[in-house]
Every structure is written in C-alpha cells, then in structure tokens.
Amino acid sequence: MSGREFEYFMADLFRTAGYKVDVVGGAGDQGVDLLLKEGRKRIAVQCKKYGRPVGNVAVSAVYAGAKHYGAKQAWVVAPEGFTKGAIELAKSTGVRLVGHKGIDGLLEDQ
Secondary structure (H helix, E strand, O other): OOHHHHHHHHHHHHHHOOOEEEEOOOOOOOOOOEEEEEOOEEEEEEEOOOOOOEOHHHHHHHHHHHHHHOOOEEEEEOOOOEOHHHHHHHHHHOOEEEOHHHHHHHHHOO
C-alpha cells in the first residue's frame, strides 16, 4: 500500500469510527493528511506508512499543522511505531501516537 493509499485507508477507518473526515494530504498540506471532526472538535492527523519507526519530524510537523488548521488535537498514525525521540516529543507536545495496536482497535470496532 502506498502512502497515499494508506491515507485513504485511514480516512475510511475514521469515518467508520464516527468521525467526519477531510483528506487534505498532498503538496502544501502543512504536515496534515486528514482533518477529523467530531462535533466541534477538530483533530489533525498525519499518516506515515514507513517500513520503520517514525521519527520526531512527523510529530513536530503535525503539531504545527494542527495550529495552522485550528485543530485542538494532533495525532500521528504509523503502523511500524515510533522512535524514542518521537515518543519524547509527543509527550511534551501532547501529540497522540497511534501505532498498529490503535489501528487494530479501529478495525475491530467496525
């Protein structure tokens, strides 16, 4: 599955979980691939389909992108997990990290 296909896959999973989803990924996306809406709450999501753990660049990008889009929360979704640096930065910025267990949870809820 390509990175773009993964974005659409995650968009479908989030829709099934009850979120309204806008796919904004691509050139000029400000580090945000999906904007989730649940009532008035907005969540900025960056999706990373890498063959290795994702580093802190993704965390800082979605954190900044969330501010740009007016989202109150920022998430990074990466099935291969996260580096120690990404985990540390996420803790200090409040970015939520969603690995394969979180994705599996969304699949089970369908």
